[in-house]
Amino acid sequence: MIRTRVGYTGGSQPDPTYRQLGDHTESFQLDYDPARISYETLLGWFWKEAVPTERPYSRQYMSAVFYADETQKRLALATARQAMAGRSGSMLLPILPLATFYRAEDYHQKYYLRRYTDLMREFSGYGEREFEDSTAAMWLNACVGGYLKREELEAELERLGLPEAERQRMLRLGHAALAHRRR
Structure with a gap:
């Protein structure tokens, strides 16, 4: 089973909201069963759509990968290198440690x-x-x-x-x- 929730993460302000986002990024949380699908597969799907050389428009709307542990960090960096293969320019899409995830307001879900x-x-x-x-x-x-x-x-x-x-x-x-x- 896969479940997603929309929310905010990556910032320092407690309990952000859409109107008071602070330095958080709008994001989604993905719950999945690693026995059925791997984190690496999920990253593969992400990199098909992501443009790693694109400068983020803003902190609020930037694309990013948030990792929960060192294994996820290693996989995120490895798949990012694969996504960059054959591209010119620098990798600008951040890969960041996961901070607290705050669920967005109901109307965003x-x-x-x-x-x-x-x-x-x-x-x-x-x-x-x-x-x-x-x-x-x-x-x-x-x-x-x-x-x-x-x-x-x-x-x-x-x-x-x-x-x-x-x-x-x-x-x-x-x-x-x-x-x-x-x-």
């Missing part, structure tokens, strides 16, 4: 998905934290946000090992989310 009331009805029985931590909501948010293609959604749903009826329900929701994105 699953931001894209919250725009679609028909899809949100599927989560009407969830509490706010249960919704924010939902793997299904994470994948649907990625669909409507434009970060996941149909084939990727289907592969991820297959990997989740859901019962067939639930997998079909999630496929229907995912296809609806993808249809919203095309409008």
Whole structure:
């Protein structure tokens, strides 16, 4: 299972908010099962999208890798070197120790998905934290946000090992989310 939360990290101010961010960076926290997917694989996905030679626009919106321990630091640096292979310029994307992660306000969680009331009805029985931590909501948010293609959604749903009826329900929701994105 993979879960994501949006929040703030890397700064010194306690309890940051969107309006009082201080020196924190907007980030997301990714919970995953290392028996099913490795940190190195996750970094590989990150580096496919990241531009390591791009100077950050601001501390708030910079891309960065935050590592939790020396093993993660070593892997982050090694995969960064691979991402830089064949590129000119200096590595400008920071690789930093993980500080306290502060969860962002509820309205920031699953931001894209919250725009679609028909899809949100599927989560009407969830509490706010249960919704924010939902793997299904994470994948649907990625669909409507434009970060996941149909084939990727289907592969991820297959990997989740859901019962067939639930997998079909999630496929229907995912296809609806993808249809919203095309409008």
